Amino acid sequence: MSPHDILEASHLFERITLQPLSVGYYPKYKILVEFNRDKDEDKRLFNAKDRVFVKIRSAIQYKTDEKDRLHLKVNYDRLYRSVVKRLNTASNDEDVPPETRKFRWIMFLHEDYLHFTWHSLIVHMRGNGSTEEEILELKKEIESVEVENNEERSYYEKLLERLIREVGNRLEYNRKGENVFFQAYQVLISLLHNIPSEFFHDYLIEIAISDEELDAISELLKTLDSEYLKKDFPDFLKRILSVDFYPFSSGEEAYLDLFATLYQGVTFDTEHDKKTLLILLDEPDRFMHPEWCRLFFSAFKQFLERISGGYRDYQIVFTTHSPFLISDLPNSHVITLKKNPHSGNCMVIRDSLQTQTFASNIHTVLADNFFLDSTMGELAIQSINHVIKRLSSRRSLKEKERQRIVALIEQIGEPIVQAQLIEMYNAKVPQDREERRRMLLEQQRKIQLELQSLEHGEDV
Known part of the structure; x- marks a missing residue:
């Protein structure tokens, strides 16, 4: 066979190596929905319907010194809290209209991602030789952006577009003038807007998994997977959202x-x-x-x-x-x-x-000896062998030792082993009629249980 033939033969198959840690979110969601579609509930390995949830949270974390922190024209978190307090509305999140919860959730995400992006940018700039004057100049430029027509969302988007473009340019990931980081972020936000409002809670999106896929959830999870698992470009959405499925054993x-x-x-x-x-x-x-x-x-x-x-x-x-x-x-x-x-x-x-x-x-x-040397636990075997050794010896048993042996014999679940030990014990220790009767009744009870199991066709 020539080297050419060997090379061609290697293309007759394709190998895929997968680990659970590398599996995306959508396959888990898909499988849970499929489990719930099984009409024979008794054969379901576990019932996930309306018991297991998809939980989506912001995963953004950052720490910025006060001198580096961006001072925005709008602080939506502070603004929202003050409005709620002024209107004296209920503090319970579920009393807030779903549409308001959804809008608030996305606005908080915008605000957190702004600060996170700014923090990441200045860390990169300092690590690559930028001066404090250059950082201060960029900070002033960002903070000079104005809010137009009281549109907080468009204000955040303008800031993010500017910041993310700067990140992409410095990391040399933007192609042909495209702001690829920002485009990925815009797709993410549009997918969040497609999720029904009733699933939004205070800092949490929570969806009970049923026997039907929700298109909005499926598309979001597929998009996150495509970002997290791709190899040729960085993960543009890394550390923005965390997705969990719970509760599980x-x-x-x-x-x-x-x-x-x-x-x-x-x-x-x-x-x-x-x-x-x-x-x-x-x-x-x-x-x-x-x-x-x-x-x-x-x-x-x-x-x-x-x-x-x-x-x-x-x-x-x-x-x-x-x-x-x-x-x-x-x-x-x-x-x-x-x-x-x-x-x-x-x-x-x-x-x-x-x-x-x-x-x-x-x-x-x-x-079969391949699996086990015995079908009984090793500690139980050692305990039984110890009792057999004592009952076989010539040395007499003291009262406390007799009580321990009787207690162990009564706990044995294997009736044949138990009967043999009772016989050995009776030969070793003269018993009064009441103790003898009690042990025989216990042995009879276990035999009756075994007979009942056999009559019902159960394994024993």
Whole structure:
């Protein structure tokens, strides 16, 4: 094979490496909406409908000395507070009309971003040799801009356009006279204006996630993703907004991150035909509740089948320590690995699983020596072995030790082990009839519970 053939062969596939931390906001929003569309609520891994929220806040942070601070012709925060106080309106944010809350939220963002941009600009100027006179001259120029026709918003926009153009010019990101930073900011503000007013609260935008996408939210999240994830230009919107999805347990968050990552990878735009996709997953079940592990492959299969913009065929390779996942796979699809204690390398163990894994009882799979040496906790085994050793010895038991042994035997959930220990205890310690009766009744109760479970077809 010639070098040319090798080069051509390397273009037969495309590799996409994704981590949950690199996944954008929109895939998470999309997946949560898809979860909520599942009509079988009992099969939902968690119910996010009207319980999980998208929370959008200003993420702008800056610290400016008083001598550097811009003195604006309009301070909307102070102006708004004084108007509220003068009109003696209620301090409760929810009593403020939604349209006012929305206007106020965006105006506060304008004002904060002005100060943030100015702070970033003077830090850059000082770091690149600008004199204090040059900074003072620019400050006076910015502060000389007038408010026209009492239009606070247009006043802020004029200041921002000037400041952001200065930043773009100094960083050499503006192209052909375009103010690319400001254009990105204007797009962001227009998207915020498209969000319905009822979602705006005091310093917070909060939207309950339902089973339908809100176009205004989707477009905002997609725009933020396109800025945050692009490689050829800086992130023009960095540190303006923070987006969170809440509330989640750690398991729910891990599950959401996994499927959002898969969604982004499956729908990733590629020049190749979407025929076959090989998906490699490293322990996808970590942090998951056992019931979620049991349902994982069923949910994964449904996800791949109904996702739009996906592939025709999928091949999945994953690593796991969980018997829950391999109970959905035949033995022929399972490869077991074991670490060599001397070299530290992993090696394939042929025919290590002695049981058929597909549709196998979880307890049966767990009992295989590959997973566990015992299906009982090690501390419990040590405690039971200690009791066996004492009951087998010739040394007599004192009263307090007899009480501890009886208490442990009564707590054992495995009826066969418990019955054997009772027999050993009775042989060791002469008992009065009442104590003997109490222990037998406890043993009878557990046997009856096990019989009832068997009659109802439950695993025991």
